[in-house]
Amino acid sequence: MNPVLLHGNLQAYILVALLLFVIGLATVLLRRSLLMQFMGVELMLNAANVALLAFARFRGGEAQATAFYLFIIAVAACEAAVGLAIVVALYRHRKTTDSDRADTLRQ
Amino acid sequence: MFLIFALITLVGALMTFSMRNLVMAGLSLVLCFIGVAGLFLLLANPVAAALQMVVYSGAIVVLVLFVIMLLASHEEEEPKRSRPIQRWGSVAAIIALGPGAVLLVKSSPFLASSQVAPPMEVMTLHRLGGLLFKEHLVAFEIAGLLLLAAMIAAVSLVKREL
Missing domain, CATH: 1.20.120.1200 (NADH-ubiquinone/plastoquinone oxidoreductase chain 6, subunit NuoJ)
Structure with a gap:
């Protein structure tokens, strides 16, 4: 079997990260539910993580990248908590999770 | 794999x-x-x-x-009105961006040249912990503080009256 398909090289990892990012972007842009858009943001964050750790691995397994990965997921967890709280607050206020229906600040 | x-x-x-x-x-x-x-x-x-x-x-x-x-x-709500410009603009942006970026990665000489993986050094918790508490101690503490702030923010956003 082709060794690239078995273990992957840097190019293959970056390609996977890129496709993951584009799918996440499509989810954010084309779906209307705020919860779907939130999942798209998570997909894009993960694409960045895959690229970061792939570059670290092909530079000889640097430990710094994993430390930065830890900080990234700490920030992602904060973003998840606050983002979902905003969605819940919006639903209380407007009875909708559709981003197109919440396009004005006024009631 | x-x-x-x-x-x-x-x-x-x-x-x-x-x-x-x-x-x-x-x-x-x-x-x-x-x-x-x-x-x-x-x-x-x-x-x-x-x-x-x-x-x-x-x-x-x-x-x-x-x-x-x-x-x-559980389901997406029906659209109140269709927004063709935004929708087709997004589709066009994704179609342009996706294959364009793939072509860019495919043609990059740096990415293609680093095909041979250097000798393996497996990441361990021991190494990560040493790094976190030696070099990134301040950032580590700030991350903890940030998590606390996010927790308080989430509670105060969702609670009706504090």
Whole structure:
């Protein structure tokens, strides 16, 4: 079997990260539910993580990248908590999770 | 192995994108994150794989699923009015961006030249812990503070009157 398909090289990892990012972007842009858009943001964050750790691995397994990965997921967890709280607050206020229906600040 | 995990990741992401039911989309997101954790294992980084499983497929997706079930909005609502310019603009942007970026990666000489992987050095918790408490101590403490602030913010946003 082709060794690239078995273990992957840097190019293959970056390609996977890129496709993951584009799918996440499509989810954010084309779906209307705020919860779907939130999942798209998570997909894009993960694409960045895959690229970061792939570059670290092909530079000889640097430990710094994993430390930065830890900080990234700490920030992602904060973003998840606050983002979902905003969605819940919006639903209380407007009875909708559709981003197109919440396009004005006024009631 | 790489092909299997890459396929799991991308199929999970595509299912998340295309599912009508929000709960099913959340479950496909778990599939995608498991694939990403497998990719991290192949990158000789079991620490990141474990963190990915615990934080993403454990905490974050469970939080999203709880909110979906709490709000009883399992399906996307019908559009109030169609917005053709935004919709087709987004489709055009994605179609231009996706293949364009793929071509760019394919033609990059740097990415193609670093094909031979250097000698393997597996990431361990021991190394990560030493690094965190020696070089990144301040950032580590600030991350803890940030998590506390996010927790308070989430509670105060959702609670009706404090």
